[in-house]
Amino acid sequence: MNFILDGYCGLYCGACPVMLETKAGTGNMPCHGCKSGQPAGHCATCGIRACARGKGYAFCDECADLSTCEKMRDFMADPQWPYHQGVLKNMEMIRREGATKWLEAQDKRWRCANCGASHSWWDETCPRCGQAVANYKAD
Ligand SMILES: [Zn+2]
Numbered sequence: 858m859n860f861i862l863d864g865y866c867g868l869y870c871g872a873c874p875v876m877l878e879t880k881a882g883t884g885n886m887p888c889h890g891c892k893s894g895q896p897a898g899h900c901a902t903c904g905i906r907a908c909a910r911g912k913g914y915a916f917c918d919e920c921a922d923l924s925t926c927e928k929m930r931d932f933m934a935d936p937q938w939p940y941h942q943g944v945l946k947n948m949e950m951i952r953r954e955g956a957t958k959w960l961e962a963q964d965k966r967w968r969c970a971n972c973g974a975s976h977s978w979w980d981e982t983c984p985r986c987g988q989a990v991a992n993y994k995a996d
Pocket residue numbers: 969970971972973974983984985986987988
């Protein structure tokens with residue numbers, strides 16, 4: 858199954874530890890992305906995902922109700938997952954430059970500059986070579 862790296866909400870699934878573990882073959886919770894047939898964990902039952910799919914959107918910013926959406930407001934304000942705060946900025950870039958360019962930029966953003974290994978939102982050091990990397994706080 859292919860990995861799909863863009864989420865309806867504007868998250869980049871490629872920096873999710875669950876997907877990174879799936880790619881590495883080390884995870885016990887296989888996930889191929891929000892838009893795949895097999896998201897895992899929270900994303901399997903995510904209300905934002907269900908809503909966007911139901912409305913036929915590729916991203917939530919196609920929705921006229923985004924600015925007043927309680928699901929999105931709660932999602933972005935959740936202190937357990939502070940990287941959710943970046944989704945509006947992500948969707949702005951997707952709208953401006955297209956999803957393909959955004960995915961390319963995100964792929965680069967979430968790789969170690971030293972060895973090229975992918976890392977997650979949380980990582981402060983590269984999981985492969987140990988070099989310092991920029992986690993979600995840098996955005
Ligand atoms: Zn590295």
